[in-house]
Amino acid sequence: MIILLFVVSSVVGIVSYYFWTWTYWRRCGIPGPQGYPFLGSALDMMDHENPPFLQLKKWTSQYGKVYGITEGLLRTLVISDTNLIHEVFVKQYDNFYGRNLNPIQGDPNREKRVTLFSAQGHRWKRLRTIANPTFSSNNLRKIQVTVEDSALELLRHIEQHTAGGKAIDVLEYFQEFTMDVIGRIAMGQPDSLMFKNPLLPCARDVFGKPRTALFLSGILFPWIGPMIRKVVFYFTNVFNNPAAQIMYQTANAVEQRIKQRMAEEKAGIDPGEPQDFIDLFLDAKSDDMELENNEDFTKAGVKVTRQLTKDEVVGQCFVFLIAGFDTTALSLSYSSFLLATHPKAQKKLQEEIDRECADPEVTFDQLSKLKYMECVIKETLRMYPLGALANSRRCMRSTKIGNYEIEKGVDILCDTWTLHYDKSIWGEDAEEFKPERWESGDEHFYQKGGYIPFGLGPRQCIGMRLAYMEEKLLLSHILRKYTLEVCNKTQIPLKLIGSRTTQPESVWLNLTPRDDN
Template sequence: MAIIFLAILTSIIGVLSFYLWTWSYWKRRGIAGPSGYPILGSALEMLSSENPPYLQLKEWTKQYGKVYGITEGLSRTLVISDPDLVQEVFVKQYDNFFGRKLNPIQGDPNKDKRVNLFSSQGHRWKRLRTISSPTFSNNSLRKLKTTVEECAVELLRHIEQHTDGGQPIDLLDFYQEFTLDVIGRIAMGQTDSQMFKNPLLPYVRAVFGEPRKGLFLSGSLAPWIGPILRMVMFSLPNIVKNPAVHVIRHTSNAVEQRVKLRMADEKAGIDPGEPQDFIDLFLDAKSDDVELENNEDFTKAGVKVTRQLTTEEIVGQCFVFLIAGFDTTALSLSYSSFLLATHPKVQKKLQEEIDRECADPEVTFDQLSKLKYMECVIKETLRMYPLGALANSRCCMRATKIGNYEIDEGTNILCDTWTLHSDKSIWGEDAEEFKPERWESGDEHFYQKGGYIPFGLGPRQCIGMRLAYMEEKLLLSHILRKYTLEVCNKTQIPLKLIGSRTTQPESVWLNLTPRDDN
């Protein structure tokens, strides 16, 4: 018994020592940063919805400087907001940082059958990216424009109903209805508008809601538990209720139904014709025996890509496009509307441009490219309220050095985007001000400095950027031609920001006042 007790005690001490060794990793390397709690590190702060973690990073940067380290269980992360280091990680040394910082609950990006474009890495990412890219070309967006505009007109109809009598509305809710309708129709085979009656909306919203801290902490403290938790969530969805599982199952059903329909059409001799949505596009690249790639020799150059997807990978791509297309564009629209309402001169200038360039009832694809000031407004909004901060992370796949810092394999790099976007050395003394005019002289120098990354930077820059711009330009054009956005007694000034996966406003209550000149 004494030997057994001694063995157990030794094991416990060994495990605790290993966790404490990881917890003190950055201190031992002479890099400052918040210690957090023993073993847990800063994991709890990075899961808080009331104090969004990306705003917490900004506070830590003020305290520790532009480079500091944090731990989250067994995860080691170097936080950077130095634009030179950002360029080094995201562009110059992409071959050493081709993976993203992931939670173990997301699955192994090299083995997960449903891995998506966001979490995949190396050769597998390159294949998924190559197959998905044509969906977001100018030619494809031109074809999608009509669908997006139909959704915009439908939203306008709902706005008219809800603002009759001068009542304010929470535009965040309305924009979420709009973006889910758009992505449902262009990605998921939805044939008509489901606005304000879409049963999927509560589940998609919940994906970005309060995180299940116990679940994510378990994955951070014991990464080997991640696959088990993932299996339990998918095997027992009625017991372990997870909104992402519900959305994935919905996506899987949509793909399965499309496969059956295409098989029936093939038997009947019906040609599938042009792809109607993302599912069709991916099914055209479908294969049941794609061999998973080995990433050991991955470099961004000279990679031969097999243009094939498995059915499970198709589900993964549709899922991530649904989730990403829903949240980020709705948030950008919400922040833009708030800033326009609180800066009436900017709004007036934008309305004049819309009236001048979009005089006809239909806003054409070519007219969108003429809305130069609107583009400035959107870019400035994304500077002040960067949305995809979670995506601005990388994992070191091969030990290397950036600047004066030695980076071990497996170390995560996370960009403090909020600090970067308000850095006065990049943006000037008016960095805290909403000033769309700063973009009128061009934006190349901001990108070259590594100081502006709302859609990421380098080869893994957001694939849906141009679709997001098109959606926002179309909807704002229709709204601002008819209404003026104004603050009301429900408007939060400043906005209260919440959220853990993305940083979002709690609400965006505004009055939409019909324009006298219309």
């Protein structure tokens, strides 16, 4: 009888806790979609065919700029109010330094291969400080040579596959390009593997249809998340986990580089210039810093190592490979689509490229002169914000933003799509592709907190400058030789899919050789 009572009371307690979470926002007096008991809105936030970030936009139009959703045991406040966004991401960063992570992704305080994306508190600060020089102008200049080589290799494939006026899905080609670049600068890949890269299918799968059951188990039963993670990563082949396969390849590449460096050092060979991110991270050091622990981000007092561990090098190379592959390929695809559907803007950009990049080789300094191209890329990222998932934070200490009391453990998620189309920020033409809106500078958009394609505040994307360089360089080479045009396969408007990033289903275009070349 005692055992039965214990079991019954335990079940009642657990069920009550789930219902307490499910009704949390209603009890707080904050509106939002109720979803289903236990699940909340979890299924909507994992719908590959109906991107969750577009779903957020629909909910915002229904419930307003501040509303709450639940996903299993996660409580998330969705905001698109610029004052609140600035409060969370900048003013009160010390209270919101964590990220909304599924337990399947690992404990950011314990995971040996923690990435810069998932790390938090002082561990994040240390990783960021050490990694920052990797993306300095000097290192980007060195990387530019490799990026251009991959761009020229892609052009050779484009020339072969568009012979006779054939249309191509540029999304697939840009994925080949970005995987080739990131493989060479982050994975120790010595030569181009374009259209024969064994990692590309795995990377595509990472951003493909989500493994709903796996991620649901993480948010419904967070206490077993670490156990599930260990099983999935240990039995990689059984569970066909693409992220685990990429992590394995990354770890192998780092291990081989370490052995190579040790052998060269033993033989008295000068290491020379760093070959890629692996070398840069292995060599990376930060200034002396004194850190406390992740519980209080504002204090200092404990000295930590100035170099990355081997596992941390693996983690950073892994996350840069994943992030650098997908987002840059998507931005290139959206830019190409918008230029093809706005020929006047494309013509203006081609004239700028012809004027500033007259030599066969596009130099690092020439890229900085492409002002209109920068406007095109920024406007593309406004209309198609890619990694909106990154614009989330976890409250690490109970606080207040605006008129809202935020408890520790509550997540904040920006509705980036609503923000980027807000007519009070962008004007009545917010729905239109208008690169010229950026010609007078972008400071006022950033100051308003209305433009966050790379995030905002201290955790703004570290790879932003690399992404700009890749896009500018490849578009320069393509638009010097071709004019992008729509064809009968072009989806207008684009059909958008994806749960981790918002992707076009396809971007079929004609690349017509320019008559003036």
